[in-house]
Amino acid sequence: xxEFHPVIRPRRLRQSPAMRxxxxxxxxxxAELILPMFVREGxxxxxPIASMPGVVQHSLDSLKRAATEAAEAGVGGVMxxxxxxxxxxxxxxxxxxxxxxNVATRALADEVGDALVVQTDLCLxxxxxxxxxxxxxxxxHVDNDATLVRYQEMALAQARAGSQLLGLSGMMDGQxxxxxxxxxxxxxxxxxxxxxxxxxxxGFYGPFREAVDSQLSGDRRAYQQxxxxxxxxxxxxxxxxxxxADILMVKPAxxxxxxxxxVAQLSDVPVWAYQVSGEYxxxxxxxxxxxxxRDRIIEETLVAARRAGADAVMTxxxxxxxxxxx
Ligand code: PBG
Numbered sequence: 001x002x003e004f005h006p007v008i009r010p011r012r013l014r015q016s017p018a019m020r021x022x023x024x025x026x027x028x029x030x031a032e033l034i035l036p037m038f039v040r041e042g043x044x045x046x047x048p049i050a051s052m053p054g055v056v057q058h059s060l061d062s063l064k065r066a067a068t069e070a071a072e073a074g075v076g077g078v079m080x081x082x083x084x085x086x087x088x089x090x091x092x093x094x095x096x097x098x099x100x101x102n103v104a105t106r107a108l109a110d111e112v113g114d115a116l117v118v119q120t121d122l123c124l125x126x127x128x129x130x131x132x133x134x135x136x137x138x139x140x141h142v143d144n145d146a147t148l149v150r151y152q153e154m155a156l157a158q159a160r161a162g163s164q165l166l167g168l169s170g171m172m173d174g175q176x177x178x179x180x181x182x183x184x185x186x187x188x189x190x191x192x193x194x195x196x197x198x199x200x201x202x203g204f205y206g207p208f209r210e211a212v213d214s215q216l217s218g219d220r221r222a223y224q225q226x227x228x229x230x231x232x233x234x235x236x237x238x239x240x241x242x243x244x245a246d247i248l249m250v251k252p253a254x255x256x257x258x259x260x261x262x263v264a265q266l267s268d269v270p271v272w273a274y275q276v277s278g279e280y281x282x283x284x285x286x287x288x289x290x291x292x293x294r295d296r297i298i299e300e301t302l303v304a305a306r307r308a309g310a311d312a313v314m315t316x317x318x319x320x321x322x323x324x325x326x
Contacts, residue, residue, distance in 0.1 A: 025307070026303055026306045026307045027303075027306075028299070028302055028303060028306065028321065028325055029325065030073060030074030030075055030076070030321075030322035030325050030326070031074060031075075031076040031312075032076060032306070032311065032312040032313065033075050033076060033302075033312065033313060033314075033315060033318035033321060033322055034075070034076055034077040034078065034079055034119070034272070034312055034313070034314040034315070034318060035067075035070045035075050035077070035078045035079070035314075035315070035316070035318035035319055036078075036079045036081065036274075036314055036315075036316060037058060037063060037066065037067065037078050037079065037080055037081065038055070038056070038057045038058060038081050038082075038083055038211050038212065039057070039058045039059075039060065039063045039080060039081070039082055039083065039100055039101070039104040040057035040058065040059065040083040040100070041082070041083060041084050041085040041093075041099075041100035042085050043057060043058070043059040043060075044059055045059055045062070046058050046059055046062040049207065049210055049211045050210065051206070051207035051210050051211075051277070051281050052207045052210070052211060052277055052280055052281055052284070052316065053284050053288070054284065054316075055211065055280070055316050057083055057211065060103070060104060060107055063104055063107070063108065064107055064108065064111045064112075066319070067108050067111060067112045067116075068111060068112055069319055070112075070116065070318060070319045070322070071112045071115035071116045072115075073318075073319050073322035073323050073326065074322050074325075074326065075116055075318045075319055075322050076116060076117065076312060077116050077117035077118070077119050077165070078108065078112070078116060078117075078118060078119065079119040079120070079121060079167055079314060080101060080104055080105060080108065080118070080119065080120050080121065080163075081101070081121045081126060081211070081212060082094075082099065082100040082101030082102075082104065082121075082126055082127070082212075083100065083126060083211075083212050083213055084099060084100050084101075084126065084127055085100075087127055087128055087129040087215060088127075088128070088129055089128065089129060089130065089135065089136065090124075090128070090135050090150060091124040091126075091127030091128045091135075091150065091154075092127070093127045094124055094126075094127040094150070094154045094157070095150070095153045095154050095156075095157045096157070097157060097160065097161070099127075099157075101120060101121075101126075101158070101161075102157050102158065102160075102161040103161075105118065105120055105158060105161035105162055105163050106161045106162055108162075109161070109162030109163070109164075110162075113162060113164070117164050117165055117192075118162065118163055118164050118165075119163060119164065119165040119166070119167055119194070120158045120161075120163040120165075120166060120167065121167050121169055122151060122154055122155060122158060122166045122167055122168050122169065122170070122179070123167075123168075123169045123170040124147070124150060124151075124154070124170065125170075125212070125214060125216065126212045126214070128215070129215055130215060130216070130217075131214045131215035131216025131217070132216065132220070133147070133169075133170040133171065133172070133220065133223060134146070134147030134150070134170060134172060134223070135147050135150060141222065142172075142222060142223055144172050144173055144174070144223075145174075147170065147172050148172055148174060148175060148178040151168070151170065151172065151175055151178060151179055152178055152179060152181075152182040155179045155182055155183055155188075155191075156182060156183070156186055156188075159183060159186070159188040159191050163191070164191065164192060165191070165192040165193075165194055165247075166179065166191060166192070166193055166194065167194045167196065167249070168193060168194065168195050168196060169196040169199060169249075169251075170196075170223070171196065171199050171220075171223040171224050171225075172223065174243070175195075176193055176195045176239075176240050176243035176244060176245050177243035177244065179193060180193060180243065180244045192246045192247065193244065193245050193246050193247070194245070194246065194247040194248075194249055194272070195240035195243075195245035195247070195248055195249065196249045196251055196274075197233070197236045197237040197239075197240045197245065197248040197249060197250065197263060198225060198232075198233035198236050198237060198248075198249075198250045198251070198256070198259050198263060199224050199225060199249070199250075199251045200224055200225045200226070200227050200251065200252065200256060200259075201219060201220050201221045201224035201225060201226065201227065202224070202227065202251075202252050202255070202276070202278070203278065204252045204255065204276045204277070204278030204279055205252075205276055205277060205278060206277065206278050206281070207277035207278055207280070207281045208276065208277040208278075211277060227255075230258055230259055230262065233250070233256075233259040233262060233263060234262050234263065234266060237262075237263045237266055237267060238266065241266075241267065241268075241269065245269065246269055246270075247269055247270045247271070247272060248263055248267050248269060248270070248271045248272070249271075249272045249273070249274055249314075250263050250271065250272070250273050250274070250310070251273070251274035251276060252274060252275070252276040252278070252279060253273040253274060253275040253276070253279060253301070253304075253305045253310070253313065254275065254279050254301055254304065254305070257304060257305070257308040258308075260273050260305065260308040260309050260310055261308045261309050263309070264308070264309025264310070264311075265309070270311040270312065271309055271310055271311055272310055272311060272312045272313065272314060273305040273308075273310035273312075273313050273314070274313075274314040275301065275302070275305065275313055275314060275315040275316070275317075277316070279301065280315075280316045280317070283297050283298060283301070295324070298317050298320075298321060299321070299324075302315060302317075302321065
């Protein structure tokens with residue numbers, strides 16, 4: 001048998017680090033990373049989250065320090081989640097100007113508001129004593145339209161606190177239109193709406209429940225999407241665009257790259273992906289056991305989200321990865 005000599009050789013472009021660098025289709029940049037942060041009411045010291053090693057529930061002081069560090073690393077934005085001391089059926093702490101999320105937002109808007117985009121999660125689950133993302137009706141089901149009123153109130157509280165971008169993560173029908181309407185009617189026409197367009201009822205949110213001390217029993221399948229559905233992700237994205245969303249989110253990231261790709265093709269606004277708590281925890285746990293190369297896998301998962309169509313990625317590794325990229 002004589003040797004066969006192919007004419008077309010894709011390996012040419014892989015032959016050296018310099019050639020690979022020159023021909024890479026996707027690369028990461030610090031400005032395309034967003035750091036989710038937790039702030040706990042009454043905390044004087046940051047509290048570790050066991051299932052998310054390296055992530056903490058911040059005190060106000062440590063939050064400001066960590067946000068400054070993120071800004072110095074060139075991270076594009078921070079997304080704030082509040083952990084209140086008291087919860088009730090309607091999530092009163094979410095709309096109280098002295099509630100922890102609004103207090104922390106004011107603090108960060110002052111501290112880093114010019115260096116990066118200060119963003120807030122707009123959802124009730126951290127603030128309700130039943131742990132659901134909305135208010136309940138007499139049967140104990142999440143009442144869509146009554147919840148929209150609370151989201152409108154929450155949007156105003158967050159806008160007044162200085163949030164520049166509201167992350168609507170509750171998966172209520174009509175939430176983007178409802179919040180846009182209220183913001184505009186109150187003069188907040190410049191506040192950006194990030195719509196969690198496709199948000200799946202995912203087991204990957206497990207560690208987040210610990211991160212916000214969630215009170216939820218049961219699940220969110222009556223409002224978040226069924227992991228079996230791909231087309232439905234497109235429908236949700238189209239609706240949010242029609243309602244005036246400025247940015248779309250797909251969540252989780254790694255297990256939903258097909259949905260991310262679909263939404264990115266459809267969208268004429270930026271599309272983000274959220275690498276969620278369970279994705280973080282899995283990588284950290286396997287790496288702690290010495291089973292995977294941690295840094296390499298982190299980079300690979302982020303590149304995968306970008307390759308699938310994400311313009312930016314929300315990730316708990318944002319500051320660290322931004323540091324690598326500098
Ligand atoms: C809802 C919300 C959740 C997450 C972000 N926003 C929890 C949920 O929908 O159950 C999860 C994020 C993560 O797991 O990292 N406010």
